[in-house]
Amino acid sequence: MFNDANVIAITLTLKLAFIVTVLLLLIGTPIAWWLSQTKSHFKGVIGAVVALPIVLPPSVLGFYLLVALGPNGPIGRLTQALGIGTFPFTFSGLVIASVLYSLPFVVQPIQNAFEAIGPRPLETAATLRASPLDCFFTVVIPLAWPGFISATVLGFAHTVGEFGVVLMMGGNIPGVTRVISVQIYDYVEALEFGHAHQLAALMLVFSFVVLLALYTLNPTSRKIK
Amino acid sequence: MSSGTITARFNLPLPGFTLDIDLILPSTGVSVLFGHSGSGKTTLLRCIAGLERASGHLSINGIDWQTNNFFLPTYKRPLGYVFQEASLFTHLSVMNNLKYGMKRSKGKDLEQSLEQSIELLGIKHVLNRKPDKLSGGERQRVAIARSLAVNPKILLMDEPLASLDMPRKQEILPFLERLRDELAIPMIYVTHAADEVARLADHLVIMSAGKAVASGTLTDTLSRLDLPVHLGKEAGVVLQAKIIEIDHQWSLALAEFEGGNLWIKDSGFQLNQAVRLRVLARDVSLSTEPQQQHSSMLNTLPAIVNDIATSEHPALRMAQLKVGNSLLLCRVTARSIVALNINSGSSVWAQIKSAAFIE
Numbered sequence: 001m002f003n004d005a006n007v008i009a010i011t012l013t014l015k016l017a018f019i020v021t022v023l024l025l026l027i028g029t030p031i032a033w034w035l036s037q038t039k040s041h042f043k044g045v046i047g048a049v050v051a052l053p054i055v056l057p058p059s060v061l062g063f064y065l066l067v068a069l070g071p072n073g074p075i076g077r078l079t080q081a082l083g084i085g086t087f088p089f090t091f092s093g094l095v096i097a098s099v100l101y102s103l104p105f106v107v108q109p110i111q112n113a114f115e116a117i118g119p120r121p122l123e124t125a126a127t128l129r130a131s132p133l134d135c136f137f138t139v140v141i142p143l144a145w146p147g148f149i150s151a152t153v154l155g156f157a158h159t160v161g162e163f164g165v166v167l168m169m170g171g172n173i174p175g176v177t178r179v180i181s182v183q184i185y186d187y188v189e190a191l192e193f194g195h196a197h198q199l200a201a202l203m204l205v206f207s208f209v210v211l212l213a214l215y216t217l218n219p220t221s222r223k224i225k
Numbered sequence: 226m227s228s229g230t231i232t233a234r235f236n237l238p239l240p241g242f243t244l245d246i247d248l249i250l251p252s253t254g255v256s257v258l259f260g261h262s263g264s265g266k267t268t269l270l271r272c273i274a275g276l277e278r279a280s281g282h283l284s285i286n287g288i289d290w291q292t293n294n295f296f297l298p299t300y301k302r303p304l305g306y307v308f309q310e311a312s313l314f315t316h317l318s319v320m321n322n323l324k325y326g327m328k329r330s331k332g333k334d335l336e337q338s339l340e341q342s343i344e345l346l347g348i349k350h351v352l353n354r355k356p357d358k359l360s361g362g363e364r365q366r367v368a369i370a371r372s373l374a375v376n377p378k379i380l381l382m383d384e385p386l387a388s389l390d391m392p393r394k395q396e397i398l399p400f401l402e403r404l405r406d407e408l409a410i411p412m413i414y415v416t417h418a419a420d421e422v423a424r425l426a427d428h429l430v431i432m433s434a435g436k437a438v439a440s441g442t443l444t445d446t447l448s449r450l451d452l453p454v455h456l457g458k459e460a461g462v463v464l465q466a467k468i469i470e471i472d473h474q475w476s477l478a479l480a481e482f483e484g485g486n487l488w489i490k491d492s493g494f495q496l497n498q499a500v501r502l503r504v505l506a507r508d509v510s511l512s513t514e515p516q517q518q519h520s521s522m523l524n525t526l527p528a529i530v531n532d533i534a535t536s537e538h539p540a541l542r543m544a545q546l547k548v549g550n551s552l553l554l555c556r557v558t559a560r561s562i563v564a565l566n567i568n569s570g571s572s573v574w575a576q577i578k579s580a581a582f583i584e
């Protein structure tokens with residue numbers, strides 16, 4: 001049904017989305033917890049920084065990342081000095097960019113779920129001898145479970161659907177950075193509408209199924225966005 | 226600090242007032258923290274639990290839980306805590322709620338302590354349910370059992386009945402009385418309901434604007450005339466008594482207290498049974514004559530007027546009476562005080578219209 005180029009693009013996209021989602025849950029959960037519990041003055045600032053990708057044009061985020069991680073950028077110099085090389089136009093660079101780009105879509109549902117729990121279950125657990133870490137795993141995570149499901153689905157789907165950041169940061173290297181959305185762009189540029197239709201339809205069905213699942217299985221997630 | 230007591234000294238500025246406490250509570254029985262909402266009683270309980278962090282000092286039976294440079298976190302304090310709302314974990318069954326704290330507690334006989342709590346609170350039939358399938362009263366009973374299953378050294382209860390309606394409250398009160406009578410650990414109980422004080426308290430602390438304005442045994446504290454918190458219609462004393470005679474013909478029982486005998490309605494008493502009687506100030510009247518021949522009054526006792534104080538209404542006076550070794554409160558009109566020429570030190574007859582049996 002799909003040609004080799006398409007299969008490569010689909011596989012690459014799924015691999016990227018999977019890795020990014022796992023990283024997002026690992027990074028996003030502590031951030032969401034901090035944001036939900038803190039009374040610090042920095043809460044607003046950190047919250048805004050995390051939410052930036054929601055409103056920022058992806059090309060802007062991609063541009064800054066390209067500059068910062070590039071050979072002459074501050075982070076790029078550091079990574080070169082450490083012998084890691086530079087990230088732009090590599091799969092790792094794509095992962096970094098995608099994590100930043102999809103972060104709010106993971107942090108916010110989890111943060112909302114944490115906030116909805118309120119202080120009482122945490123206090124109850126403390127009076128029942130549970131240390132804060134113990135309480136987090138045995139009370140907070142089970143109670144916030146719907147938030148984690150929303151976060152996983154949204155993080156995965158959002159990574160699959162990104163385009164601007166990928167193009168700026170990853171370029172268009174088959175098998176390395178050419179994900180489905182870039183592949184579609186290529187087909188359209190080359191006026192190969194037939195191929196473009198196949199992938200576009202795939203994305204449409206995928207996105208619809210994801211949102212349908214989210215809204216029907218987990219009705220409370222509707223208020224998240 | 227001395228062992229065998231609970232000493233608490235806290236200072237915590239709050240919006241509106243400052244919690245400023247220096248208290249010694251007995252390490253046995255039920256100490257009730259009583260006061261209006263906003264008096265700081267719940268905050269004090271939360272400080273004892275470590276849920277609120279005030280500056281100060283706390284030691285329980287000689288073991289420091291908080292000093293100037295030490296603060297034992299809540300999860301390391303061997304306490305049981307019951308919140309106003311049951312606060313069960315909704316993702317766990319009743320049984321797993323009960324076991325949550327137990328699994329994390331040290332001590333032998335925890336299984337037995339769990340069995341006992343289940344038995345004591347009568348919740349065997351709901352163990353496999355989820356909390357949202359329980360009635361309000363059942364939920365609160367599970368919460369109490371859960372706090373006991375950790376084998377606590379002290380039980381803290383924050384208005385456990387306040388969120389329940391009257392029938393549910395009546396459902397749980399007997400369980401709380403059983404706890405008081407069967408547990409060997411001290412209980413600190415927060416409430417703003419005078420009837421719960423009368424039924425449960427051994428020691429009474431009255432809170433007002435962040436301070437403990439009175440602290441003493443229930444009998445002493447309730448019989449004070451200078452109580453800063455007006456109990457209004459609920460003003461009255463609690464007497465410890467013993468059933469010494471039962472009159473089956475008229476369904477009456479004679480209760481002996483330190484000061485005399487009172488006839489009360491027989492509630493299926495046993496001879497020699499210890500009972501707690503509540504005598505409200507409005508149910509006591511004064512007479513300068515002994516028992517009138519044509520009176521329906523069953524209980525008339527000789528008394529000495531200790532003191533007379535103003536009451537919440539200009540027409541009313543509150544008199545403290547000494548009956549044997551016990552104190553009674555009596556609410557009379559100012560006019561009667563003058564008409565009968567009653568002063569401090571007068572010998573009078575106290576007519577007790579009713580004495581409610583409260584346990």
